[in-house]
Amino acid sequence: xxxxxxxxxxxxxxxxxxxxxxxxxxxxxxxxxxxxxxxxxxxxxxxxxxxxxxxxxxxxxxxxxxxxxxxxxxxxxxxxxxxxxxxxxxxxxxxxxxxxxxxxxxxxxxxxxxxxxxxxxxxxxxxxxxxxxxxxxxxxxxxxxxxxxxxxxxxxxxxxxxxxxxxxxxxxxxxxxxxxxxxxxxxxxxxxxxxxxxxxxxxxxxxxxxxxxxxxxxxxxxxxxxxxxxxxxxxxxxxxxxxxxxxx
Amino acid sequence: xxxxxxxxxxxxxxxxxxxxxxxxxxxxxxxxxxxxxxxxxxxxxxxxxxxxxxxxxxxxxxxxxxxxxxxxxxxxxxxxxxxxxxxxxxxxxxxxxxxxxxxxxxxxxxxxxxxxxxxxxxxxxxxxxxxxxxxxxxxxxxxxxxxxxxxxxxxxxxxxxxxxxxxxxxxxxxxxxxxxxxxxxxxxxxxxxxxxxxxxxxxxxxxxxxxxxxxxxxxxxxxxxxxxxx
Numbered sequence: 231x232x233x234x235x236x237x238x239x240x241x242x243x244x245x246x247x248x249x250x251x252x253x254x255x256x257x258x259x260x261x262x263x264x265x266x267x268x269x270x271x272x273x274x275x276x277x278x279x280x281x282x283x284x285x286x287x288x289x290x291x292x293x294x295x296x297x298x299x300x301x302x303x304x305x306x307x308x309x310x311x312x313x314x315x316x317x318x319x320x321x322x323x324x325x326x327x328x329x330x331x332x333x334x335x336x337x338x339x340x341x342x343x344x345x346x347x348x349x350x351x352x353x354x355x356x357x358x359x360x361x362x363x364x365x366x367x368x369x370x371x372x373x374x375x376x377x378x379x380x381x382x383x384x385x386x387x388x389x390x391x392x393x394x395x396x397x398x399x400x401x402x403x404x405x406x407x408x409x410x411x412x413x414x415x416x417x418x419x420x421x422x423x424x425x426x427x428x429x430x431x432x433x434x435x436x437x438x439x440x441x442x443x444x445x446x447x448x449x450x451x452x453x454x455x456x457x458x459x460x461x462x463x464x465x466x467x468x469x470x471x472x473x474x475x476x477x478x
Numbered sequence: 479x480x481x482x483x484x485x486x487x488x489x490x491x492x493x494x495x496x497x498x499x500x501x502x503x504x505x506x507x508x509x510x511x512x513x514x515x516x517x518x519x520x521x522x523x524x525x526x527x528x529x530x531x532x533x534x535x536x537x538x539x540x541x542x543x544x545x546x547x548x549x550x551x552x553x554x555x556x557x558x559x560x561x562x563x564x565x566x567x568x569x570x571x572x573x574x575x576x577x578x579x580x581x582x583x584x585x586x587x588x589x590x591x592x593x594x595x596x597x598x599x600x601x602x603x604x605x606x607x608x609x610x611x612x613x614x615x616x617x618x619x620x621x622x623x624x625x626x627x628x629x630x631x632x633x634x635x636x637x638x639x640x641x642x643x644x645x646x647x648x649x650x651x652x653x654x655x656x657x658x659x660x661x662x663x664x665x666x667x668x669x670x671x672x673x674x675x676x677x678x679x680x681x682x683x684x685x686x687x688x689x690x691x692x693x694x695x696x697x698x699x700x701x702x703x704x705x706x707x708x
Contacts, residue, residue: 312513315513408606
């Protein structure tokens with residue numbers, strides 16, 4: 231090669247060297263061959279697919295209900311259907327009204343320890359109460375009795391109203407204190423611990439007063455609902471026999 | 479219409495029915511549309527009567543009125559204000575694998591909290607018999623409900639038929655990057671199962687107080703009824 235050809239060749243070599251220097255600066259094992267490029271493309275596609283995988287959310291505004299039937303397209307039949315459907319609606323509305331409580335009723339949130347006195351759907355009074363602790367008492371001495379101190383959930387009603395109630399202590403009360411269970415029934419009665427009033431709602435559960443008002447708002451009872459003195463007076467005056475009680 | 483003596487959810491349901499009826503009397507709407515509306519309302523009323531006849535707790539979701547009501551035997555126990563009701567379809571690589579047709583007007587059953595509310599039962603250890611008058615130990619003062627039941631930032635209620643009701647506090651930004659990655663990974667695992675547990679998700683935003691109260695108070699095996707739009 232002579233003169234200018236040699237220079238041109240040298241410059242070409244230098245230029246190729248500059249371009250390939252980038253490649254040759256990468257360690258040999260990482261240089262992207264065709265498999266590397268395929269891997270990159272695969273990862274990109276996988277990434278896009280992963281981005282599109284999961285739950286896609288949109289505002290829930292659409293109608294999404296399967297109907298049991300469709301209205302007739304025949305005008306005469308349609309008018310008949312309309313009359314029937316309107317009549318059916320009135321019947322159903324009345325039936326639903328019958329199911330809902332009317333007048334005064336009590337709602338108790340046993341987890342948050344709140345009692346609500348309701349009248350015709352409106353809250354007229356709210357009080358802090360105490361519900362069941364959830365604690366477990368296992369009777370010892372080889373006996374298998376076990377008590378769980380939960381307040382039951384469900385619908386109940388006031389079955390009995392008692393002024394100045396006397397507590398007839400059940401067996402667990404003696405077991406809990408490590409005392410023998412008395413054979414004489416008179417030894418079970420305890421005076422003054424239930425407050426001024428008690429509203430029984432079944433299976434031994436009551437709404438009653440307490441000596442431990444500082445613990446109201448906490449789940450401390452053996453299943454009954456405790457109220458403070460003033461709140462108990464308000465509930466007593468507003469809640470007649472048969473009043474529904476809902477506990478959740 | 480103001481109907482005294484009735485729970486708010488019932489008032490809403492009856493108000494819509496009354497509106498439809500009055501429109502029918504005035505002849506102001508297409509009769510076929512009116513008939514369709516009546517069919518919808520009557521189906522909802524039937525479902526509500528069915529639920530009010532059972533001993534089950536029910537959540538009634540009304541997206542149009544933005545309320546979620548906990549009910550038992552036709553009585554509204556508590557109403558939670560809801561914002562931003564969203565519906566989520568499971569999808570894999572942008573292809574939907576969900577069923578969104580009939581989540582309204584249908585009873586979803588056996589709702590349970592995810593993660594579950596932990597309940598540690600303390601066992602009372604009675605003193606030995608004859609130990610004496612003062613031997614019974616003073617039981618410990620239990621924690622408040624707020625202390626006893628910490629509420630996760632996000633939680634849900636999973637129903638047996640494949641609906642997951644996700645509850646978010648209002649204004650929730652999704653948490654930090656780690657939280658979002660963890661949530662995305664859980665979603666990915668869920669939708670790529672051969673048989674996904676969640677065929678459909680509803681996402682609700684509740685105020686902080688309501689969100690916490692719902693988590694702490696939700697009874698087990700609660701049912702759900704979602705109302706259609708008016």
